[in-house]
Amino acid sequence: MPRCTLVRRLPAPVLVFGAIVSVQCGGAVAAKLFDRAGPGGTVLLRLALAAVVLLPIVRPRIRGRSGRDLRAAAVFGLVLAGMNACFYQALERTPLGLAVTLEFVGPLAVAIGASRRRLDLLWAGLAAGGVALLAGRGGGDVTTLGVVFALAAGAFWAAYILVSQRIGRVFPGASGLAIALLVGAVAVAPYGVIDGGDALVEPGVLAAGLAVALLSSAVPYSLELTALRRLSAAVFGVLMSLEPAVASLVGLIVLSQRLTVVQVVAVAMVCLASLGATAPVRRPLDQPVSG
Secondary structure, eight states, X not given: OOOOHHHHHSOHHHHHHHHHHHHHHHHHHHHHHHHHHHHHHHHHHHHHHHHHHHHHHHOOOOTTOOHHHHHXXXXXXXXXXXXXXXXXXXXXXXOHHHHHHHHTHHHHHHHXXXXXXXXXXXXXXXXXXXXXXXXXXXXXXXXXXXXXXXXXXXXXXXXXXXXXXXXXXXXXXXXXXXXXXXHHHHHHHHHXXXXXXXGGGOHHHHHHHHHHHIIIIIHHHHHHHHHHTSSOHHHHHHHHTTHHHHHHHHHHHHHOOOOOHHHHHHHHXXXXXXXXXXXXXXXXXXXXXXX
């Protein structure tokens, strides 16, 4: 977990942007693993290896915790498992940029739902229009099942935000996340083992899985945690609005996934809706690490 002086000295917006790029690069590496380990094996590697990395660092204390707190951490882990499993199923059927754009509707809905402004109806309509364009396939490589899985991942992402608020209050630092990663790994283990099979113990697959775990979980979480100590919720929301666009760019560069003009317009609509809905927010919303 990046704690060096150089990281702490970087401007907070640079740290957030670095976290976004890291998450999307992790998604690209995961997509390349699907042929060998399948989406199920890949999500198991991501959660299990992230837990292996994080648990010795944060050393969460279980003794003395109430049953209510431990149940909340378990629910958090199940939400993590569902979010990542659905996202990887979507990523197998949909370009990275479009999968992230559709998934992004989840946290956008939370931001809009927390507001009482009539203007947010405009942002909700704009986001819905972008999703409708993507669901209509926009002339590109998008499947109906891929759209369904991406939207399901978005629903889990919304649940992640709501549950993580309680986890952040009762567990110090990243200890709640570490416990949740372990629970999530156990939850997806049967699915992951069946889907990944013997490939899960191949050195090359394990190395790629570790890269996914670091890029998608450990590194971006650390960067965001550092940035949020110096950044307002408004600026953070604006920066996070870039995530679908960054995902599209990473998909193009790393995976050679080209989007149609209609799809680019749809991604821009969702980004603009997120920008409009989150920029005025004055109270922080916990932003999870996505797909």
